[in-house]
Amino acid sequence: MIEPKDLNIILATDCGSTTTKAILIEKKGEEYRQTYRGESPTTVESPFEDVTRGALNSFTELEELSGRKILDGEKIIMPARGDEGVDVYVSTSSAGGGLQMMVAGAVRSMSAESAQRAALGAGAIVTDVIASNDKRLPHERIELIRQHRPDMILLSGGTDGGTVSHVVELAEHIAAANPRARLGTTFKLPVLYAGNKDARDTIRKVLEERTYLQITENLRPSLEAENLMPARQKIQDLFLEHVMAHAPGYKKLMTWTSTPIMPTPAAVGVIIENEARRHGISIVGVDIGGATTDVFSVFDGNFTRTVSANLGLSYSISNVLAETGAENVLRWIPFNMGEADLRNRVKNKMIRPTTIPQLQGELQMEQAIAREALRLAFEQHKALAVGLKGVQRVRDISETFKEVKEEGLVNMLKLDLLIGSGGVLSHAPRRPQAMLMLIDAFLPEGITRLGVDSIFMMPHLGVLSSIQPAAAQEVFEKDCLVPLGTCLAITNTGRWGEKCLEIKLNYTDGRKTEDSIPFGELRLYPLGPKEEAELEAHPARSFDLGKGKGHALKSRVTGGVVGLVVDTRGRPLNIPKNNRIELLKKWANALGAYPNS
Amino acid sequence: MTHAYTPGLRVAEKTTIRKSRVLPLPGEVVVKKGDRVEAESVVARTELPGKVFSVNVAGRLSIPPGEVVKYMLKREGDPVEKDEILAESKSLFAWLKASCSSPIKGTVETISSITGQVLLREPPQPIEVRAYIGGGVVEVMEKEGVVVETTATFINGIFGVGGEVVGPLELGVSSPEEVLEPKGIRQEHAGKILVAGSLVTWEAMDKARNMGVLGIVTGGVYDEDLRSLLGYDLGVAVTGSEKTGLTLILTEGFSRINMAKKTFELLQARRGRKASINGATQIRAGVVRPEIIIPLTEGGGAALETEGPLVETGMAVGAMVRVIREPYFGKIGKVKSLPAELQTIETEAKVRVVEITLADNSTVVIPRANVEMIQL
Numbered sequence: 001m002i003e004p005k006d007l008n009i010i011l012a013t014d015c016g017s018t019t020t021k022a023i024l025i026e027k028k029g030e031e032y033r034q035t036y037r038g039e040s041p042t043t044v045e046s047p048f049e050d051v052t053r054g055a056l057n058s059f060t061e062l063e064e065l066s067g068r069k070i071l072d073g074e075k076i077i078m079p080a081r082g083d084e085g086v087d088v089y090v091s092t093s094s095a096g097g098g099l100q101m102m103v104a105g106a107v108r109s110m111s112a113e114s115a116q117r118a119a120l121g122a123g124a125i126v127t128d129v130i131a132s133n134d135k136r137l138p139h140e141r142i143e144l145i146r147q148h149r150p151d152m153i154l155l156s157g158g159t160d161g162g163t164v165s166h167v168v169e170l171a172e173h174i175a176a177a178n179p180r181a182r183l184g185t186t187f188k189l190p191v192l193y194a195g196n197k198d199a200r201d202t203i204r205k206v207l208e209e210r211t212y213l214q215i216t217e218n219l220r221p222s223l224e225a226e227n228l229m230p231a232r233q234k235i236q237d238l239f240l241e242h243v244m245a246h247a248p249g250y251k252k253l254m255t256w257t258s259t260p261i262m263p264t265p266a267a268v269g270v271i272i273e274n275e276a277r278r279h280g281i282s283i284v285g286v287d288i289g290g291a292t293t294d295v296f297s298v299f300d301g302n303f304t305r306t307v308s309a310n311l312g313l314s315y316s317i318s319n320v321l322a323e324t325g326a327e328n329v330l331r332w333i334p335f336n337m338g339e340a341d342l343r344n345r346v347k348n349k350m351i352r353p354t355t356i357p358q359l360q361g362e363l364q365m366e367q368a369i370a371r372e373a374l375r376l377a378f379e380q381h382k383a384l385a386v387g388l389k390g391v392q393r394v395r396d397i398s399e400t401f402k403e404v405k406e407e408g409l410v411n412m413l414k415l416d417l418l419i420g421s422g423g424v425l426s427h428a429p430r431r432p433q434a435m436l437m438l439i440d441a442f443l444p445e446g447i448t449r450l451g452v453d454s455i456f457m458m459p460h461l462g463v464l465s466s467i468q469p470a471a472a473q474e475v476f477e478k479d480c481l482v483p484l485g486t487c488l489a490i491t492n493t494g495r496w497g498e499k500c501l502e503i504k505l506n507y508t509d510g511r512k513t514e515d516s517i518p519f520g521e522l523r524l525y526p527l528g529p530k531e532e533a534e535l536e537a538h539p540a541r542s543f544d545l546g547k548g549k550g551h552a553l554k555s556r557v558t559g560g561v562v563g564l565v566v567d568t569r570g571r572p573l574n575i576p577k578n579n580r581i582e583l584l585k586k587w588a589n590a591l592g593a594y595p596n597s
Numbered sequence: 598m599t600h601a602y603t604p605g606l607r608v609a610e611k612t613t614i615r616k617s618r619v620l621p622l623p624g625e626v627v628v629k630k631g632d633r634v635e636a637e638s639v640v641a642r643t644e645l646p647g648k649v650f651s652v653n654v655a656g657r658l659s660i661p662p663g664e665v666v667k668y669m670l671k672r673e674g675d676p677v678e679k680d681e682i683l684a685e686s687k688s689l690f691a692w693l694k695a696s697c698s699s700p701i702k703g704t705v706e707t708i709s710s711i712t713g714q715v716l717l718r719e720p721p722q723p724i725e726v727r728a729y730i731g732g733g734v735v736e737v738m739e740k741e742g743v744v745v746e747t748t749a750t751f752i753n754g755i756f757g758v759g760g761e762v763v764g765p766l767e768l769g770v771s772s773p774e775e776v777l778e779p780k781g782i783r784q785e786h787a788g789k790i791l792v793a794g795s796l797v798t799w800e801a802m803d804k805a806r807n808m809g810v811l812g813i814v815t816g817g818v819y820d821e822d823l824r825s826l827l828g829y830d831l832g833v834a835v836t837g838s839e840k841t842g843l844t845l846i847l848t849e850g851f852s853r854i855n856m857a858k859k860t861f862e863l864l865q866a867r868r869g870r871k872a873s874i875n876g877a878t879q880i881r882a883g884v885v886r887p888e889i890i891i892p893l894t895e896g897g898g899a900a901l902e903t904e905g906p907l908v909e910t911g912m913a914v915g916a917m918v919r920v921i922r923e924p925y926f927g928k929i930g931k932v933k934s935l936p937a938e939l940q941t942i943e944t945e946a947k948v949r950v951v952e953i954t955l956a957d958n959s960t961v962v963i964p965r966a967n968v969e970m971i972q973l
Binding site for chain 2: 041044064100127132133137142143144146147148149163165166169176177310315316318319321322323339340343344345346347348350351352353354355356357358359360362363427429430595
C-alpha cells in the first residue's frame with residue numbers, strides 16, 4: 001500500500017443505482033485536481049447483473065478521454081507506472097437501489113404502527129404491515145413475506161415486560177417464510193428485532209438460523225413511550241452495510257478497491273460535515289439519485305442525515321408523482337401538459353429508468369418532478385432533524401396515537417450554504433436550472449449561498465477523505481463545489497405586484513446597483529464566482545427578510561456562476577393558476593435558465 | 598471503442614426454462630425426479646397452521662390477567678368447538694357468573710397470564726403448489742419443492758401486474774398495431790390469455806376480467822387505465838401480488854405503442870397453446886420482469902437458444918435497436934454509427950449518442966441511453 005502522501009493518481013467511482021461515475025484525480029505540482037470523468041450505465045440489471053461491468057465501462061471511457069491506460073484486460077494497473085495505471089482505487093456505492101421494508105408488530109394500531117413510523121423515518125418504503133390482528137391467515141402472511149422479497153423486516157411487539165407470545169408468533173411466521181433477500185439468493189434477509197426485551201432469547205431461537213437477525217432497543221417500551229431512534233439508526237446502518245453490499249457484483253468490486261467501499265450517502269455526509277466544521281457554518285446538502293434522495297444538514301454542529309428511499313428520478317420517479325400528486329408536478333411545467341400525458345411519461349421513465357430527456361420539454365418535466373422530490377425529501381428531513389436524538393420520547397396517553405411536534409434543528413434563516421448534488425442538479429445543462437430547482441424546492445429565506453457538486457463527485461471525495469483528507473478537501477474546494485451564487489428572499493407573503501423590496505449593491509470594484517422589486521419577482525444581479533458586494537435591502541413595511549417586518553438587512557454577499565438572485569415570490573410560494581405559465585417563463589428567463597423560454 | 602451495454606428484454610423462440618416451485622413451509626413433495634407434469638399438476642403440498650384468534654378472557658370475565666389460568670376450562674393444546682365455553686367466572690349467584698366462549702373450532706394455543714389473552718388456532722389449512730409450467734421434474738428439494746424444466750418460447754414483458762395464471766393463448770387482435778377494445782372480447786375468451794396489439798383500454802380490461810379472461814399481453818396501456826384496474830396509483834414498480842382478477846403484461850410501455858413485430862408474431866404462432874404468464878415485476882437492482890412462457894410440446898431435442906448474443910457483446914453498427922424515449926419512442930432502427938465524442942442534444946446536454954436509420958430510411962441521432970437492443 002502506497003503512503004497517502006505518495007498518491008499521485010487516484011481513481012474513484014460511485015456506483016449509483018442508475019449510472020456509474022468514475023473520476024481521475026491527479027497531483028499536479030503540489031496540488032490535487034480532478035482531471036477526467038467517465039460514466040456508464042450501472043449494470044445491475046439483466047443480462048449483466050454485475051456492478052463491475054459498469055465500473056469497467058466507466059474506466060474505459062476515462063482511458064479514452066485521458067489517454068491514460070488504466071486497465072490491463074479487466075484488471076486495474078496499480079500502482080501507477082509512468083503513463084499507465086493508478087496509485088489507488090476507491091469507490092462508493094448505492095447500487096442496491098431503494099430500501100423496501102416490511103414491518104411487523106403485535107397489534108396493528110400500536111407496536112406495528114410504531115414500527116411503521118420507525119421504518120418510514122429511516123427512509124424506507126413500507127411495502128406491507130403485518131400484525132397479529134391484521135385479519136390475515138398465517139399462511140397468507142407467510143406467502144406475503146415470500147412474495148414481497150423485502151430488503152429488510154422490522155419486527156416489533158410487546159411492551160418491555162409484556163406479552164411475548166404475539167411477537168414470537170410473528171417471528172415464527174417470518175421464520176416459516178424462510179425469506180430470501182431481494183439481492184442475492186445466498187444471503188440471509190436482515191431482520192431487525194425492536195420489541196419486548198423479554199422475548200429476545202426466544203426470538204433468537206426462532207430467527208437466528210434463518211435470517212440475519214439484529215436486535216435493538218424496543219421501539220415501544222411502554223404503551224405511553226415510543227423510542228424510535230435506535231431502530232431508525234439501525235435500519236439505516238443495515239441498509240447501507242448489508243442491503244447495498246449485496247448488489248450484484250459488489251463482492252468482486254470490493255476486491256479491487258484499496259479501501260473499504262463506502263455507501264454513497266455516508267461518503268457525501270462526510271464531505272458536508274467536514275465542510276461545515278471547517279468553516280463554522282450551517283449547511284443543508286441534498287443528493288438526489290435515481291432511487292433515493294438523501295438530505296444532510298448541519299445546524300449548530302448537529303449533523304443529521306435522512307434517506308428518502310422512495311424519492312428519486314428514475315426507479316422511484318412514479319412514487320414522487322404518487323406522493324405529491326400530478327397537480328403539484330404540473331405547477332412547475334412551463335407549458336400545457338395534460339395529467340394523462342404526464343402519467344404515461346413518468347411511468348415510462350419508471351420502467352426504463354436509465355433513459356435521459358432528449359427534448360427540452362422532457363427535461364423541464366423531469367426538473368419539475370425533481371423539485372417535488374427535493375421538496376418532499378426536505379420535508380421528511382425536517383421532521384426527523386429534531387433535538388431529542390436518541391432520547392426516549394414520552395407521550396401522555398392522550399397523544400399516544402399522534403405525532404408530537406418537536407423543535408426542529410433546521411432553521412432556514414440560519415442556513416448559510418445549500419449544496420445540491422445528483423444527476424438532475426449536477427448535470428443540469430445550464431447552472432441556473434440547478435439554482436432555480438434548489439430555490440423552488442428548498443425555499444431559502446434571508447441570505448443563503450447556493451452551490452452544486454460540479455460533476456457529482458462528493459461521494460468520491462468522501463471516500464477519498466478516509467485515506468487522503470487533504471486531497472479530498474483540495475479537490476472539493478477547487479473542482480467539486482461550484483458556487484451558484486447567493487439568494488436573498490423574503491420570509492413572508494403579500495399581494496402580487498405590491499411594493500416589496502429596495503436593494504442597493506456596492507461591488508468591491510466600485511460599481512453600484514439600485515433596484516426596486518415588487519412582490520412576485522425573481523431577479524438576477526451579476527456577481528461572479530470570486531466577486532463580493534455589500535448588499536443593503538430594505539423591505540416594505542409588510543415584508544420581512546428575517547429581521548422583522550420592514551427591517552433592513554445589510555450583508556456582504558458572494559457571487560457564483562449564476563449570480564445574486566433576489567426572490568420576492570413569498571414564503572410559502574403559491575403560484576397563481578391563471579398566469580402560471582407566463583410567470584414560470586418570466587422567472588426562468590430572469591435567470592437565463594432555458595433557451596427560447 | 599466503448600461498448601454500449603444496453604439492456605434488452607429476452608425474447609426467445611425456443612429456449613430451456615427452469616422454474617423452482619417451492620412450498621411456503623416444509624411439506625411433502627408429491628412428484629419424483631423425471632416425472633412429467635402439467636402446469637396445473639400439484640407438485641408439493643403442506644399444511645399451514647390455521648388462523649389465530651385471540652380472546653380477551655381477562656377483560657370478558659373482569660378478572661386480573663394473572664388469574665386467567667384459574668378460570669380456564671380448557672388448557673393449552675386442548676381442542677375446542679365453536680361456541681364452546683373456554684373460561685367461566687365463579688360466583689355464588691348464578692346470574693353473576695360470566696363466561697367466555699370460543700369464536701372458532703380449533704385448539705387452545707396459549708394462555709397468557711401477562712395480557713389475559715387466550716390465543717386459539719383454527720385447524721391447519723392444506724396448501725398446494727402447482728407446477729406452473731408443463732415439463733419435466735429435474736430436481737427435487739426434499740420437503741421444499743421441485744424444479745420443473747421445459748423447452749418453451751419465452752418472452753419478457755417490460756412491466757406487469759398480477760400473479761401466475763395458466764391458460765390457452767388467444768389473439769384478441771389481428772395486428773401489433775391494433776387496439777384491444779371491449780368488442781374484441783368474446784365469451785369464448787373466458788379462461789384464456791389474450792394478446793392485444795398497441796393498447797388495451799380500461800373498458801376492455803374490465804370486460805375481460807368480468808368475463809373470466811385470465812390475462813392480457815399488450816404492447817401498451819394508459820397509466821390512468823392501469824390505475825383504474827389497480828384501484829390506486831402505483832408508486833414503486835414492485836408488483837405481482839395484486840388481486841385484480843386479471844394478469845396484465847406490457848411488452849413495450851405506457852401509452853399506445855405497437856407491440857414489437859417479433860413478439861407479436863411469436864405469440865401469433867403460439868396461438869392455442871397453453872401459456873404460463875406472471876406479471877410480477879421489480880424494477881430496481883435485482884430486477885424482475887414479467888414473463889410469458891409457452892412450453893413447446895413437440896419438436897423435442899436439445900433446446901435451441903435463438904436469442905441473439907448482441908446484448909452480451911454490446912451495441913455495434915448494424916444492430917437493431919428500439920427507441921425507448923421521446924421523440925422517437927417505439928421506433929425501430931438500425932445502428933448506423935456510434936460516435937465516440939459527446940454530442941449536444943436539444944436539451945443542451947452533452948451525451949453519448951447513437952446514429953440510427955429508421956424504417957423510412959431517415960437518420961436520427963438518439964442518446965445511447967434511450968435505445969434498447971432487439972432482435973427481429
